Amino acid sequence: MSTNLLRIGCGAGFAGDRWDAAVPVVEALAAAGGPAVLMFETLAERTLALAQLRRRQQPDAGWEPTLDRFVRPVLARCVAAGIPIVGNFGAANPVGAAAVVQGLARELGLGPLRVAVVEGDDLLATLTPDQWAEVLPAGLRGRELVSANAYLGAQEIAAALRAGAQVVVTGRVADPALALGPLIAHFGWAEDDWDRLAAGTMVGHLLECGAQVTGGYFADPGVKDVPDLARVGFPIAEVAADGRCVITKPAGTGGCVTRRTVIEQLLYEIHDPAAYLTPDVVADLTLAEVHEEAADRVALSGVRGHARPPTLKATLCHEGGWLAEGEISYDGAGAAARARLGGDVVAERVRLLGLPVQALRRDLIGVASVFADDAGRWVAPAAQEAEDVRLRVAGATPDRASAEALAREVMALYTCGPAGGGGVRTSVTPRLASDSCYVPRAWLRPGWRFVP
Amino acid sequence: MTRIALHELAHARTGDKGNRSCISLIAYDPAHWPLLVAQVTEARVAELFAHRRPTTVRRYLLPRLQAMNFVLDDVLDGGVNGALNLDAHGKALSSLLLTLVVDPADVAGPPP
Numbered sequence: 001m002s003t004n005l006l007r008i009g010c011g012a013g014f015a016g017d018r019w020d021a022a023v024p025v026v027e028a029l030a031a032a033g034g035p036a037v038l039m040f041e042t043l044a045e046r047t048l049a050l051a052q053l054r055r056r057q058q059p060d061a062g063w064e065p066t067l068d069r070f071v072r073p074v075l076a077r078c079v080a081a082g083i084p085i086v087g088n089f090g091a092a093n094p095v096g097a098a099a100v101v102q103g104l105a106r107e108l109g110l111g112p113l114r115v116a117v118v119e120g121d122d123l124l125a126t127l128t129p130d131q132w133a134e135v136l137p138a139g140l141r142g143r144e145l146v147s148a149n150a151y152l153g154a155q156e157i158a159a160a161l162r163a164g165a166q167v168v169v170t171g172r173v174a175d176p177a178l179a180l181g182p183l184i185a186h187f188g189w190a191e192d193d194w195d196r197l198a199a200g201t202m203v204g205h206l207l208e209c210g211a212q213v214t215g216g217y218f219a220d221p222g223v224k225d226v227p228d229l230a231r232v233g234f235p236i237a238e239v240a241a242d243g244r245c246v247i248t249k250p251a252g253t254g255g256c257v258t259r260r261t262v263i264e265q266l267l268y269e270i271h272d273p274a275a276y277l278t279p280d281v282v283a284d285l286t287l288a289e290v291h292e293e294a295a296d297r298v299a300l301s302g303v304r305g306h307a308r309p310p311t312l313k314a315t316l317c318h319e320g321g322w323l324a325e326g327e328i329s330y331d332g333a334g335a336a337a338r339a340r341l342g343g344d345v346v347a348e349r350v351r352l353l354g355l356p357v358q359a360l361r362r363d364l365i366g367v368a369s370v371f372a373d374d375a376g377r378w379v380a381p382a383a384q385e386a387e388d389v390r391l392r393v394a395g396a397t398p399d400r401a402s403a404e405a406l407a408r409e410v411m412a413l414y415t416c417g418p419a420g421g422g423g424v425r426t427s428v429t430p431r432l433a434s435d436s437c438y439v440p441r442a443w444l445r446p447g448w449r450f451v452p
Numbered sequence: 453m454t455r456i457a458l459h460e461l462a463h464a465r466t467g468d469k470g471n472r473s474c475i476s477l478i479a480y481d482p483a484h485w486p487l488l489v490a491q492v493t494e495a496r497v498a499e500l501f502a503h504r505r506p507t508t509v510r511r512y513l514l515p516r517l518q519a520m521n522f523v524l525d526d527v528l529d530g531g532v533n534g535a536l537n538l539d540a541h542g543k544a545l546s547s548l549l550l551t552l553v554v555d556p557a558d559v560a561g562p563p564p
Binding site: 377 | 465468521
């Protein structure tokens, strides 16, 4: 193929993704021979707040703890083939993550690498009290924030790659920037070349959730069949200088790339398709076209762009009390009625004990659960006589002790509840609540630097 | 004529941002696109999701892709960090949308 293509592979679409997924992607990129980049997306809304909590306890922590598991299988091959790695696994501590990458490189005999970090997303370290007063949502005034991070764009990633970075570690950046940065570096797109920036943003958007564009989150047996899902191949985009791309996947892997898988991912979480807001550009899909070129090769074209927004979105996390959960199974005749009674008993016990439960939810798994809202306002059309039912009780409490007291009430259904209940599991978890705000660009000074 | 569930005519995917759910709906066969436009309206989707008390339901059409995006505000009990739902993201809500019943005889397509 022409060298005027950049191939971008994706090795992870979230922190919980498969550790071995990147291996065939890197093999395919290396075999193709042209310029290529590998990206990892491992930073969900909540992941960063959890990382910030870890960093509070241990100042050199706060990066994605599974970073080593994602990068170890492919680092030597990427270095040998000249494939830079771009990942947001820096989370709350990109410099700490860079140190992990350097340590791994030494261990693998690769010597020190040119590892760059992108910084400047942390608003807690940046904004003045006056600025906070201007942007903080009313409901968060007076609360202590655990984390506050703006979504940075692609320019710092691009600058680091142009300077020769072999690995770029970021904290919070817009997920598509992990691909757009390498495209800007490779093709030299201008900061106001809105159509190309939008096209590159949608390349990143298609890649950022990993297998979600290659047959993951898609299979529906008998309706949407996906071959060999256990070996689903992660995506590779072949991007041309004008921003048009072909989505494909490594030969010999499972899954599929079709018009259907690509359209599902193209529309995923974008809200208004005429105005998909990112830090780098406002992307417009109203004239976008998706064509199957060949088996497992689907082209996207026609993406247009408009000037980027004047503000950057930021996610704010604060402590959100505790979540208590308990489950118990009922089977056979009358199972649904017994499960319902068990839920009623727990609710009554909460009242009798005066537990400070702020919200209590009951699910009858097998009858009605995830379609319902927390108030239980959903009536399953059938299944009222289901005979294999799991009661789940979930409650929000202000503190750990009351969460444990609530979980204990589910446990007590063993002997004090309806007949034949079994298989109790309980857990209590601290919660982080999140909100968002928009910050003027000029308040932030994003930057990048090499970390030895 | 037989009324059928959307599941037979279209596929869907749910995403979320905060307390907002974003559900795509994509026709398997371009010939069914006019039927989806005519029958899978904001009003009918709002009715299907009424128990989740959406404050707004918006539909965005992408005729070139025979696809539409529904954006439902305030339907996730606070979203992934606030809801008590096992599926706090609302990932399953695409399957709820596909239970909507349509009547293929009602709109065969635009007149030639």
